[in-house]
Amino acid sequence: MKTTIKFVSLLVIILFIGCKPETQFFWGNYSKTLYDYKKNPDDKTLAEHKKSLTEIILQSSKKHKPVPPGVYAELGYLTVREGNETEGNEYFKKEMLYYPESKVFIEKLLNELHPGESK
Amino acid sequence: MKYFIALIVIALAGCNPSVTKEEFSPEMYKEHPLSILVLPPINRSTAADAKDYYLTTVAEPLTNTGYYVFPIEIVTDILKQEGLSDTESMVNVPPQKFREFFDADAVLYVSILKWNTSYLITSGSVTVQLECELKSTRTGSTLWYYNDEISVSTTGDNGGAGGWAGLLIQAATTALKTATTDYVPIAKDVNTKLFLAMPFGKYNKEYNLDMKKRIELKKKSTAEVNSSKK
Numbered sequence: 400m401k402t403t404i405k406f407v408s409l410l411v412i413i414l415f416i417g418c419k420p421e422t423q424f425f426w427g428n429y430s431k432t433l434y435d436y437k438k439n440p441d442d443k444t445l446a447e448h449k450k451s452l453t454e455i456i457l458q459s460s461k462k463h464k465p466v467p468p469g470v471y472a473e474l475g476y477l478t479v480r481e482g483n484e485t486e487g488n489e490y491f492k493k494e495m496l497y498y499p500e501s502k503v504f505i506e507k508l509l510n511e512l513h514p515g516e517s518k
Numbered sequence: 519m520k521y522f523i524a525l526i527v528i529a530l531a532g533c534n535p536s537v538t539k540e541e542f543s544p545e546m547y548k549e550h551p552l553s554i555l556v557l558p559p560i561n562r563s564t565a566a567d568a569k570d571y572y573l574t575t576v577a578e579p580l581t582n583t584g585y586y587v588f589p590i591e592i593v594t595d596i597l598k599q600e601g602l603s604d605t606e607s608m609v610n611v612p613p614q615k616f617r618e619f620f621d622a623d624a625v626l627y628v629s630i631l632k633w634n635t636s637y638l639i640t641s642g643s644v645t646v647q648l649e650c651e652l653k654s655t656r657t658g659s660t661l662w663y664y665n666d667e668i669s670v671s672t673t674g675d676n677g678g679a680g681g682w683a684g685l686l687i688q689a690a691t692t693a694l695k696t697a698t699t700d701y702v703p704i705a706k707d708v709n710t711k712l713f714l715a716m717p718f719g720k721y722n723k724e725y726n727l728d729m730k731k732r733i734e735l736k737k738k739s740t741a742e743v744n745s746s747k748k
Contacts, residue, residue, distance in 0.1 A: 422582045423581070423582045423584065423721055423722055423723070424578070424581050424582055424721075426577075426578040426581075429574075429577070429578060430574045430575045430578060430702050430705075430706060431702050433574040433591070434570060434571065434574040434575075434702055437570050437574065438570070465721075467577070467578075467581050468577075468581050468585075468586045468587050468589075468721075469577060469581075469586075469587055469588065469589035469590070470589075472589040472592060473589045473591055473592065476589070476591070476592050498586050500552050500553045500586050500621070500623075501553075501586065501588070502621070503620070503621035504588060504620045504621055504622075507619070507620075508592065508596075511596075
């Protein structure tokens with residue numbers, strides 16, 4: 400029975416691969432570049448992952464889709480950590496603008512990233 | 519052939535008890551959580567990499583299900599700074615705390631039960647089994663849970679050759695394919711499959727329209743989690 404279930408789930412997966420429905424958000428190569436970066440964190444894999452984040456933003460607007468939750472925040476986080484605060488903060492603002500439910504979290508994060516700075 | 523497969527699928531789907539999403543997780547339709555905080559998974563499988571594969575592939579299917587998912591990379595960093603890098607200790611944190619810290623509506627706890635690569639000379643496969651539980655940060659109670667498993671074949675082909683030569687070629691291509699399998703899409707597939715059973719969130723077109731959708735009935739079993747600990 401167990402092998403039958405395995406076999407059938409495999410078949411179901413094969414069937415499903417053939418007809419991918421249009422998804423709400425476009426995520427591009429996100430998982431792949433993030434995994435590569437986590438496995439070998441260096442300048443090259445980081446640059447690749449940043450590129451995949453900017454590509455998501457670019458392609459989303461081309462496809463008339465909203466930028467997925469968290470993408471602006473993650474790009475902002477990486478940018479600030481590289482020392483580019485002004486640019487990073489712009490991304491954080493966009494995350495809060497498109498996803499107001501992130502406001503409390505992002506504001507706390509900004510306080511941590513720039514301690515001593517008053518809002 | 520395709521019809522035949524479809525028939526098997528339909529026939530077997532009929533065997534499993536099914537429920538509507540609303541019957542299965544009524545609290546979801548009452549509370550309507552908007553944002554989900556994903557905690558690093560508890561890895562009960564033998565694969566050391568499983569955690570990273572899970573964490574890098576969960577945001578995409580979960581946002582497509584319709585939820586605001588807090589940026590996982592940042593959350594993981596913050597939890598680490600708070601001394602909560604080990605997931606077992608996080609299980610003891612009351613869910614309400616995550617509302618205080620992150621303003622999250624719900625928290626997703628994940629256990630990776632299986633991440634097996636089996637390799638039998640001429641055939642290979644990867645099996646992934648996950649268990650998820652979504653808890654409310656308002657009440658601390660369970661809003662939704664599910665567990666599922668998928669298997670993906672990594673069996674190579676025989677290059678069209680028959681007999682012993684064909685088997686040898688197949689054994690070689692299977693070994694290569696099993697060793698170089700890209701697990702990212704497999705992890706993504708199992709996540710996608712799981713979240714299909716979750717009531718859709720605000721950012722999905724079917725938000726509030728999926729109450730009558732039938733899903734396979736799953737029982738929350740802590741016994742299963744414990745038994746796979748070995």
